[in-house]
Amino acid sequence: MTNMSIVRFACGSSPRLCRSRTSFMVKSTCQYSATAVEEKANEQSSKYDLVVIGGGSGGLACAKEAAHLGAKVAVLDYVTPSPRGSKWGLGGTCVNVGCIPKKLMHHAALLGEAVHDARAYGWVLPEKAKVMHNWEVLRNAVQDHIKSVNWVTRVELRNKTIDYINGRGYFHSSHVVNAVLNNGKERSLNAEKVLIAVGGRPRYPDIPGALEHCITSDDIFSLARPPGRTLIVGAGYIGLECAGFLNGLGYDATVMVRSVPLRGFDQQIAQLLCGEMEERGVKFLHKCIPTRVEKLENGQLKVTWSNVKDSSLQSDVFDTVLFAVGRRALTKELAVTTAGVHTEKESGKIRTDNEQTNIPHIFAVGDVLHEKPELTPVAIQAGKLLAHRLFNGGSEVMDYHNVATTVFTPLEYGTVGFSEERAVELFGEDKLEVYHAFYKPTEFSVPQRNASRCYIKVICEREKPHKVLGMHFVGPQAGEVIQGFAAAMKCGLTMDLLKTTVGIHPTTAEEFTRVFVTKRSGLDPTPQSCCS
Structure with missing residues (x-):
């Protein structure tokens, strides 16, 4: 032998x-034969119909829907700690450092207002008792809720037999995605199709002390200590929302505005919101940009800023400095150019045609997309529809128009469709009719709360049947109010239909069905009575 x-x-x-x-x-x-067999098995196990890079709302929605349709799916998710060391679990920005903790802290601030209103409604509270807030209790409650969502998300992936890999993904080639694991080892995944769903992270300005001493929305919801006197740099919706709930919780809040607040939103509404916040105690530094942040011996932060108009310098001392100056897409970290994917030079975001990149088998959803709404429900809907087109012969594509959203400032702002400025730009002022009205919520009456900035606006075409182009609502429960009207706009809502809709009385939403004053008429839009 x-x-x-x-x-x-x-x-x-x-x-x-x-x-x-x-x-x-x-x-x-x-041994060689066994190793070869094992390698072949590993190679087979690393072949996927779909590899999703990013465990946020859009990526998870697409992954779960694809798995339900029979695809073999892997999800890669890894959170690089923020400069301050904050990190979190599966679920993406919304669950961990966005919509969910923001809404909970906003609600905590509203509860503080409700305590003060309660006396007027007959609730007997100790007259001399000072209502105080405990940051640690709120932070722990918020973080506990987030962790429960993280856990449920992991269980869902397991139940749907989706391979979850806690590793930082990057393109080795257009069909191969490598995952850098916690132990430093790498795992290669062969993908027939790849979905980029990595979202973005907050930007820091290039000034001394920003990275070393300041925080962003990545850090505020898990901040170990009470934030104290806080400077929020940036007046987009994130900056205003953070300033609003911090002020509502009893902390001194100042907002630094470089140009205009809520850029991209209706500017009349933006001014109303800022006026309301100022009346509640939030301070605004207009036309200013930070130039330096220094840490003092007592641990406080000295911030120096420049006035845009005359370049004069000023400074003040804060306990916390939070930057909300925009977000950057995480495409550079993915090495997307290795796969041939094109990105925008300035933002790093990806242009797509129905979520398809310039590489036919590579797709993208969510905040990483160029000039698309950075909203969780948008990413979820786009992800689900994409899964059906890829694995179920579907043809329906995502409609990015008339997507409703809400800014959760102390007085909330719900909107769907065009701002007045954008409508004028697209259609011309002469072809538009703008209906508007101030109103007073019934629940504001007994505690005598200021309702001077509760306001609605409906923008429509001037020609019959007056198609509605934009709706804006400032007041309590704005998100709940605007949601239904968003559905109506998707169905082609006209002003004629809106006027014939019978409202529910007494509600704030019914104000849309009663509006009759146009800006063109010059009539007074303030209410005369609760039923006027």
């Missing part, structure tokens, strides 16, 4: 023939 015969036979069934040098050959070859 030759050595080769011994090898073949020994690998099959008879270890007794393994002797001395021959034995070594047999064992080595058996």
Whole structure:
């Protein structure tokens, strides 16, 4: 029997023939064969119909829907700690450092207002008792809720037999995605199709002390200590929302505005919101940009800023400085150029055609997309529809028009459709009719709360049947109010239909059905009575 015969036979069934040098050959070859089989099995197990890079709302929605349709799916998710060391679990920005904790802290601030209103409604509270807030209790409650959502999300992936890999993904080639695991090792995944759903992270300005001493929305919801006197740099919706709930919780809040607040939103509404916040105690530094942040011996932060108009310098001291100056897409970290995917030079975001990139088998959803709404429900809907087109022969595509959203400032702002400025730009002022009205919520009456900025606006075409182009609502529960009207706009809502809709009385939503004053008329839009 030759050595080769011994090898073949020994690998099959008879270890007794393994002797001395021959034995070594047999064992080595058996091990090699076993390793080859294992490698082949690993190679097979690393082949996927869809690899999703990013465990946020859009990526998870697409992954779960694809798995339900029979696709073999892997999800890669890894959170690089913020400069301050904050990190979190599966679920993306919305669950961990966005919509969910923001809404909970906003609600906490509203509860503080409700406590003060309660006396007027007959609730007996100690007259001299000072209502105080405990940051640690709120932070722990918020974080506990987030962790429960993280856990449920992981269980869902397991139940749907989706391979979840806690690793930082990047493109090795257009069909191969590598995952850098926590132990430093790498795992390669072969993908027939790839979905980029990595979202973005907050930007820091390039000034001394910003990275070393300041925080962003990545950090505020898990901040170990009470924020104290806080400077919020940036007046987009994130900055205003953070300033609003911090002020509502009893902390001194200042907002630094470089140009205009709520850029991209209706500017009349933006001014109303800022006026309301100022009246509640939030301070605004207009036309200013920070130039330096220094940490003092007592731990406080000295911020120096420049006035845009005259370049004069000013400074003040704060306990916390929070930057809300925009977000950057995480495409550079993915090495998307290795796969041939094109990105925007300035933002790093990706242009797509129905979520398809310039590489036919690579797709993208969510905040990583260029000039698309950065909203969780948008990413979820786009992800689900994409899964059906890829694995179920579907044809329906995402409609990014008339997507409703709400800014959760102390007085909330719900909107759907065009701002007045954008409508004028697209259609011309002469072709538009703008209906508007101030109103007073019934629940504001007893505690005598200021209702001077509760306001609605409906923008429509001037020609019959007056198609509605935009709706804006400022007041309590704005998100709940605007949601239904968003559905109506998707169905082609006209002003004629809106006027014939019977409202529910007394509600704030009914104000839309009663509006009759146009800006063109010059009539007073303030209410005369609760039923006027």
